[in-house]
Amino acid sequence: MAGSNQPLNPNDSKMVVPLNMWVLISNFKLAYNLLRRPDGTFNRDLAEFLDRKVPANANPVDGVFSFDVIVDRETNLLTRIYRPVEGDENHVNIVDLEKPVTAEVLPVLVFFHGGSFAHSSANSAIYDTLCRRLVGICNAVVVSVNYRRAPENRYPCAYEDGWKALKWVSTRTWLQSKKDNKVHIYMVGDSSGGNIVHHVALKALDSEIQVLGNILLNPLFGGEERTESEKRLDGRYFVRVKDRDWYWRAFLPEGEDRDHHACNPFGPKGRSLEGVTFPKSLVVVAGLDLVQDWQLGYAKGLEKAGQNVKLLFLEQATIGFYLLPNNEHFSLVMDEIKQFVNFDCS
């Protein structure tokens, strides 16, 4: 307990992010602190109470409308679908919600929100806003998956939900691009969502489903070893190592350590991706994120296995930089994402 009683110096983080972003992320940090219990349980009621949620809206706002679909009744797996309006409509009929896509090529982004496997939902305001932005930037349909969370639902629930959602998306005829009558799927995720992207892509390997690309924003990876970045940045930019440890304990099967392949995919218990047709990957790493060594290690692991990976290292970025658009990292990353998913569009 001794280490945790050091006062956190807020000056570090305040210097590198705009004030409103500092307030936003600090507010989350504070709230999350109240929710994690030392015995590994989670105050879910208070978490749901504190989380700011927004309903779907089939009336377009800034050219985007959304609606929720239950993809699997048994587990109540919900996805929120965001679509761009076509033309000048400001009114969308219920019939139009699943109207077939008219574009020659339309990217469909299957999105997994972050929250370290325990926090947030598809209808959390921060993620609803982010998904809407992605629609506009990429001219894509975004499908945000409301996967089951830890600690109530440990590994592999989130991956199974992701896989179900991916399968569902791939079989929607109304999402097919006109060019080849196929659904052009990319997977995007931040934090735990990034981790889920990797593992769902693994599941897809043994199937007919083709994922055109993976986009991982500050993905959550880890391992038993304490890396240099974890030691150097512990507690300095909103996150402490012990917080990360708590979330892994909450997500991984009981008794497993952080070298479990879910946490450490290129570690001692990981799966080799050599010779495998893995989707091309865009990995975004924030230079002030304490788990960056693991994220960089992930990108290297892909590279070593001969996979197509682009690494975007943002030196002065912190966790959550993509939640608000008022920083240069945001625009940079969004541009990269746009190029990444429009690569095969003429």
Added chain:
Amino acid sequence: MEIEIDSVSSPSKVKEIDGLLADVGYKVKSSELHQVAQNIERLENVIVNSSSSDISQFASDTIHYDPSDIGNWVDNLLSEFDHTNSLPYDFSQLSDLAQDQHHHHHHHHHQNHQLKVVTTVEEDSAIKLIHMLMTCADSLQRGNIQLAGSLIEGMQGLLTNMNTNSGIGKVAGYFIDALNRRIFGQNNIIHIENDVLYHHYYEACPYLKFAHFTANQAILEAFNGHDCVHVIDFNLMHGLQWPALIQALALRPGGPPFLRLTGIGPPSHDDRDNLREIGLRLAELARSVNVRFAFRGVAAWRLEDVKPWMLQVSSKEAVAVNSIMQLHRLLGSEPDPNNPSAIETVLGWIRSLNPKIMTVVEQEANHNEDGFMDRFTEALHYYSTVFDSLEACPVEPDKAMAEIYLQREICNVVCCEGPARVERHEPLIKWRERLGKTGFRPLHLGSNAFKQASMLLTLFSAEGYCVEENQGSLTLGWHSRPLIAASAWQAVPETLRFDH
């Protein structure tokens, strides 16, 4: 406790709220960012110097309010923390349900309203059906009765090949029926008393239970420390809400108050006096748990016909006004520049009673648009979701009766116009605006009410019901769609209110 005098919502005030934070669900004034940041740091230091188990216990025990107001939330935690760490007792820190008046500025709302859709249809015939429904409603709006009529025939034909026992077939059936009535004015009304249907609706799904439960919680807290309390129920029905409150008051530390209940309801036909009968039953219950109780029934066809003197409120009483899905019925009066509207009149006399609390529960829907198409579309979405949730109910005849209860609402929304249309549901956003303008300020429902409402829901086997916090109010919905909203209010004292 300081009361913030924040009277006018002018455009310059709107700009004060940080727009980017508003986009992600938070209300913080740009000018206050520094202060809020400082307080966050203070709270962080406090937390870092406590043990983790203390912190999580503290978080559980504290009642949290309106998390979208970060500044207030942090302040509240700071003062609660100071409190629990036994600083000298400071009267200015008395925790009180009443909060400062907040104006919620919607500077980012370009759209007229939100259209919330959960789950869309897959089958071809269902899609066709919905298409025809929308086209029919549209032709009605344009006055093309012939086309509308033939579409109705077409839809009825489609229905014969569909499953009308559940899902879209069932809901569509009710809407087709309503459209039919609107055009041809049929009168084959089912003769079941509304209060009987209401009772079955109460049993079949958790919406009314949630409404009663949440309102009672708030009323109980408001009545703390008062020996004479008076509840005015705007729609007594079978008095289902009150046994729980009576029992809670009986168990109150320090003993129960003297409880008066005034129940408003329609006059009974035949020789019965329904109101009095309910009152007698409640009096029996109160007697059995040693709560001094008095009941008075006020018979009126419409709420706007009730005059405050009929309620016989005494100045020594703490008054709670309880309105479960009644206020929206007042929105249909003809606008008359010389006379206040029904809603203004009623809200006016409520204020004059100076109630300790007014609990308001309303359908979270926008069924009061003038345009028929808008209303029809909204209602189709809303009731589809409600019926979807009803399918989880296994109990008969509750479910069948609940469906008839809802069908009546649907008919009113779709078929009626003018004063006859009483189901003029409006969402929380609009009620906040209206109540704010007529001199009420919100009393926030906190995390304790939220937790207990969530626990109530776990008693229902159907997973899918969802309680959400919405800036001090609580909503209950099906999956991600809020369907009913509960809020609490207090009248702003006259001297502190600037009329504009």
